[in-house]
Amino acid sequence: MTSYYFEHQKIFLAVDCIIFGFDDNKLKILIGRRKMNPGYGEWSLYGGFVRNNESVDEAADRTLFELTGMRNVYMRQVGAFGSVDRDPGERVVSIAYYALINVSNYDDKLRQEHEVEWVDIEQMPKMFSDHNDMVLKARRLMKQKIKTQPISFQLLPQLFTLTQLQRLYEAVNGEEVDKRNFRKRIKEMDFIEKTELIDKASSKRGAALYRFNKNAYKEDPNFKL
Amino acid sequence: MTSYYFEHQKIFLAVDCIIFGFDDNKLKILIGRRKMNPGYGEWSLYGGFVRNNESVDEAADRTLFELTGMRNVYMRQVGAFGSVDRDPGERVVSIAYYALINVSNYDDKLRQEHEVEWVDIEQMPKMFSDHNDMVLKARRLMKQKIKTQPISFQLLPQLFTLTQLQRLYEAVNGEEVDKRNFRKRIKEMDFIEKTELIDKASSKRGAALYRFNKNAYKEDPNFKL
DNA sequence: TCAAAAGTGTTAGATTTACACCCATGA
DNA sequence: TCATGGGTGTAAATCTAACACTTTTGA
Numbered sequence: 116m117t118s119y120y121f122e123h124q125k126i127f128l129a130v131d132c133i134i135f136g137f138d139d140n141k142l143k144i145l146i147g148r149r150k151m152n153p154g155y156g157e158w159s160l161y162g163g164f165v166r167n168n169e170s171v172d173e174a175a176d177r178t179l180f181e182l183t184g185m186r187n188v189y190m191r192q193v194g195a196f197g198s199v200d201r202d203p204g205e206r207v208v209s210i211a212y213y214a215l216i217n218v219s220n221y222d223d224k225l226r227q228e229h230e231v232e233w234v235d236i237e238q239m240p241k242m243f244s245d246h247n248d249m250v251l252k253a254r255r256l257m258k259q260k261i262k263t264q265p266i267s268f269q270l271l272p273q274l275f276t277l278t279q280l281q282r283l284y285e286a287v288n289g290e291e292v293d294k295r296n297f298r299k300r301i302k303e304m305d306f307i308e309k310t311e312l313i314d315k316a317s318s319k320r321g322a323a324l325y326r327f328n329k330n331a332y333k334e335d336p337n338f339k340l
Numbered sequence: 341m342t343s344y345y346f347e348h349q350k351i352f353l354a355v356d357c358i359i360f361g362f363d364d365n366k367l368k369i370l371i372g373r374r375k376m377n378p379g380y381g382e383w384s385l386y387g388g389f390v391r392n393n394e395s396v397d398e399a400a401d402r403t404l405f406e407l408t409g410m411r412n413v414y415m416r417q418v419g420a421f422g423s424v425d426r427d428p429g430e431r432v433v434s435i436a437y438y439a440l441i442n443v444s445n446y447d448d449k450l451r452q453e454h455e456v457e458w459v460d461i462e463q464m465p466k467m468f469s470d471h472n473d474m475v476l477k478a479r480r481l482m483k484q485k486i487k488t489q490p491i492s493f494q495l496l497p498q499l500f501t502l503t504q505l506q507r508l509y510e511a512v513n514g515e516e517v518d519k520r521n522f523r524k525r526i527k528e529m530d531f532i533e534k535t536e537l538i539d540k541a542s543s544k545r546g547a548a549l550y551r552f553n554k555n556a557y558k559e560d561p562n563f564k565l
Numbered sequence: 566t567c568a569a570a571a572g573t574g575t576t577a578g579a580t581t582t583a584c585a586c587c588c589a590t591g592a
Numbered sequence: 593t594c595a596t597g598g599g600t601g602t603a604a605a606t607c608t609a610a611c612a613c614t615t616t617t618g619a
Binding site for chain 3: 520
Binding site for chain 1: 348349390391399429430
């Protein structure tokens with residue numbers, strides 16, 4: 116089978132992060148302009164190289180932390196991107212990850228320092244190298260995932276209204292859903308709990324705030340958003 | 341964002357192949373015993389290193405070709421496996437791929453030369469490093485995929501009976517399905533065509549042979565096995 | 566003649582979809 | 593007072609799941 120190491124070539128290994136946020140009823144990604152060549156000035160995902168003393172997952176966590184100062188963020192691997200010339204400078208294979216963050220937990224000063232911006236996923240600009248492909252694949256995976264895992268709550272504040280949840284669901288899926296049918300389904304999920312609190316920000320009447328109860332949810336095999 | 345190359349470390353990059361086959365009504369994988377250290381003698385997937393002048397996908401294709409002599413095989417990426425010490429010898433990050441092959445197209449002499457064996461996925465032995473995880477993830481992905489893409493036909497002979505197709509479906513999903521309901525669904529798929537031919541191998545009465553018509557199938561968004 | 570696999574429809578139940586109006590409130 | 597978003601139920605249509613007997617033929 117595999118013959119031994121020294122005959123083989125080592126390769127630069129990077130990670131790139133597709134950082135999803137939900138704001139203004141839109142699904143957004145956090146991207147900036149490249150500050151080095153090749154590709155200076157082009158839109159780009161935030162990334163970094165994998166070090167020898169850390170796992171690839173750890174490299175992704177570290178990279179996200181550098182940018183956002185956030186730890187224990189929901190992250191999942193998108194896959195390896197390995198064309199020979201995907202980086203015009205050197206042979207670099209990159210492992211893409213998507214992260215879900217709650218925009219309001221993210222210090223906007225830090226965002227400005229790094230000169231990155233929230234961009235509506237529907238208006239994603241042409242980016243450096245294969246970064247657009249990474250985003251498309253990440254989005255496809257996330258869309259799949261949201262159907263069977265309660266990941267919406269990673270993108271929302273702790274307390275949220277059903278309309279917010281619905282708008283998020285619609286933004287991820289790219290299509291509108293019926294309000295009554297949506298709420299019917301939510302009502303069947305015991306782990307989405309209504310609180311006594313009312314949000315007056317989005318309407319005059321006010322909307323009930325809900326909360327995700329992680330303990331009540333335990334890998335429900337019948338979960339379906 | 342990413343600072344520049346030379347400050348960073350290169351890493352060995354490998355590919356590992358989960359080769360699925362369907363035989364004797366069972367879903368099987370092709371594995372062998374490691375012929376080198378570390379892990380000499382342990383069960384292992386077939387793998388190889390990624391070269392500088394080939395994409396990761398190409399490395400996977402090449403590796404599969406070395407083992408099976410087959411080209412243009414259906415292969416999909418499973419993901420990157422990147423723990424620091426997943427290979428006790430050196431830091432090696434591996435990209436896993438699964439391949440679907442038609443067992444009867446595979447020259448058994450070649451199989452014997454490489455000393456690899458078809459092992460029932462339900463009886464998978466403990467393998468080297470994280471190879472068991474790779475197989476589990478590959479299987480999960482494949483199971484997902486088979487629901488929305490006509491990939492069964494990669495594992496079956498060109499002509500197959502509905503019972504064969506059903507057994508494959510059952511083996512992949514790990515549960516039995518109702519014969520009449522299954523056939524009802526198949527009948528609605530115009531791209532699965534009945535031929536005039538009869539297979540007498542598996543029954544006295546004989547069963548009609550079917551064929552997958554790739555042209556009739558064109559990314560049917562309503563496809564559902 | 567009988568064992569073994571092929572082939573074939575119907576019905577009840579569950580799920581999904583479509584759809585419209587009243588409510589509470591701040592401006 | 594009215595514009596805005598919040599909140600609620602029912603019925604038709606579709607999909608899914610359960611279920612049993614006849615056919616053919618080689619041994």
